[in-house]
Amino acid sequence: MNHKDRFTASIEHRTGDRMAIDCGATPVSGMHVSCVAALRAHYGLTAKPVKVTEPYQMLGEVDEELLDILDIDVVGIAPRKTIFGFANEGWKPWRTPWRQEVLVSEHFVTKSDASGNVYIHPEGDPSAPASGHMPASGYFFDTIIRQPQRDLDLDTCDVADNLEEFDHYTEADLDHYASEVARCEATERAIIANIGGTALGDIALVPAPFLKQPKGLRDIAEWYMGLVSHPHYAGAIFDRQVELALSNLQRLHARVGNRLDAVMLCGTDFGTQSGTFCSPTTFQDMWLPRYRQITDWIHQHTSWKCFKHSCGAVAKFVPLFIEAGFDILNPVQCSATGMDPATLKSANGADIVFWGGGIDTQQVLPFGSPDEVAAQVQERCRIFAPGGGFVFNSIHNVQALTPIDNLVACLETARDWRNA
Numbered sequence: 001m002n003h004k005d006r007f008t009a010s011i012e013h014r015t016g017d018r019m020a021i022d023c024g025a026t027p028v029s030g031m032h033v034s035c036v037a038a039l040r041a042h043y044g045l046t047a048k049p050v051k052v053t054e055p056y057q058m059l060g061e062v063d064e065e066l067l068d069i070l071d072i073d074v075v076g077i078a079p080r081k082t083i084f085g086f087a088n089e090g091w092k093p094w095r096t097p098w099r100q101e102v103l104v105s106e107h108f109v110t111k112s113d114a115s116g117n118v119y120i121h122p123e124g125d126p127s128a129p130a131s132g133h134m135p136a137s138g139y140f141f142d143t144i145i146r147q148p149q150r151d152l153d154l155d156t157c158d159v160a161d162n163l164e165e166f167d168h169y170t171e172a173d174l175d176h177y178a179s180e181v182a183r184c185e186a187t188e189r190a191i192i193a194n195i196g197g198t199a200l201g202d203i204a205l206v207p208a209p210f211l212k213q214p215k216g217l218r219d220i221a222e223w224y225m226g227l228v229s230h231p232h233y234a235g236a237i238f239d240r241q242v243e244l245a246l247s248n249l250q251r252l253h254a255r256v257g258n259r260l261d262a263v264m265l266c267g268t269d270f271g272t273q274s275g276t277f278c279s280p281t282t283f284q285d286m287w288l289p290r291y292r293q294i295t296d297w298i299h300q301h302t303s304w305k306c307f308k309h310s311c312g313a314v315a316k317f318v319p320l321f322i323e324a325g326f327d328i329l330n331p332v333q334c335s336a337t338g339m340d341p342a343t344l345k346s347a348n349g350a351d352i353v354f355w356g357g358g359i360d361t362q363q364v365l366p367f368g369s370p371d372e373v374a375a376q377v378q379e380r381c382r383i384f385a386p387g388g389g390f391v392f393n394s395i396h397n398v399q400a401l402t403p404i405d406n407l408v409a410c411l412e413t414a415r416d417w418r419n420a
Helices: 003-011 035-042 066-069 171-185 220-229 229-258 280-286 290-300 315-323 342-349 370-384 402-417
Strands: 052-054 074-077 092-095 099-104 110-112 117-118 132-134 192-193 262-265 303-307 329-331 353-356 390-392
Touching: 003 192, 003 390, 035 066, 035 402, 074 171, 099 353, 132 220, 171 192, 171 229, 220 229, 229 280, 229 329, 229 402, 262 290, 280 290, 280 315, 315 342, 342 370, 370 390, 370 402
Parallel strands: 052 099, 074 192, 192 262, 262 303, 303 329, 329 353, 353 390
Antiparallel strands: 092 099, 110 117, 117 132
16 A cells, blocks of 8 residues: 555555554644754754744644655645744744754744744734744744733624634635645645634634734633633634635635545644533534534535544543544543543544544653653554554644654654554
8 A cells, every 4th residue: 555545544444554654744743843853863864954834833844855764644734824824935044042943934023032032923024013922941932812902892792803814715725725735646645634714713723823903802711701601702703614614615625626635624622631621512502513514515525534633631522523523533632531542442433533642742752761652652553553543643743852762762663563
């Protein structure tokens, strides 16, 4: 089997020749730019600045050289614009606070204060208030909350204020996806696209770091409280998102057809380390029927698989994700309460693909020994891989300061396990 065939077998719950592996195909299965540079150095690749493909989390490009070395089966397509509202184009050098030389978009515009804290501006416009902040000792950006009015009255607030960022695809958007599909096809790997606009209440997007002057409900704490006090407000936002999403899906499919293997639809987290952000009943009322409109259209008109990201203790939500039409769950946070990998596989493995779960990125990968890393990778592969329905990846992105010996142990153990 080639990469694409192997990936297809796995997401169709068939036993392929080997386990499928991802490294960097999505904004929730990637690697910090410093780790990418360390991997390149470890494998003796030509020293060069790594491209920052996702500036919010400072994720680095896993390019063709590393994809080949690590024998990766799937590549990804990002939306035309980043979370800070600019396109990745016209690459230029930038020196990070940790003194790494990287490449960033020509629209990546920052200012630093006397203490070395970095502030990034939406749409690359330095006249707009900064929407992201990287502490001098940090390795990624935090969102700056810019809700213009601290005491919003959601009984009278205009829902349109929270819909400014959602719209029909432009021709430039469609051209971008078409050209990216062609680029990815040349790698002969499977393709997953992050199509944008379908994330219902993703808390990374609610503050709108991509807008110059966001309006409406943008404070994170107030958003969560508003879901309880004024569910009709969020519901109206979600309904309009779904309406636009269905239009955009039709136009995207008309342009690229079934050349995509999967689409990342939503990164809304429903789990914490030990519990959930809402009850299953609230999920069934607020999210499930709206998700189902999107996934039903995809399943009825395309061959694409639907990818859902949710961190945390979501074991009791997995059957609901399946009912909502999701084919794939990421990142499978096995360290969270109730997320035992063997139980997840036996209870739900026939109905949903586990994309992730391969190594704990909170404790084992950054703080364990290489032997401990290898042992956990082998255990997770033994549990999740049989019968297909598994794409090996770390549990969410590999973070800065991860020891290179541990990272190599993780990736090479997964590669060697599947080749054994």
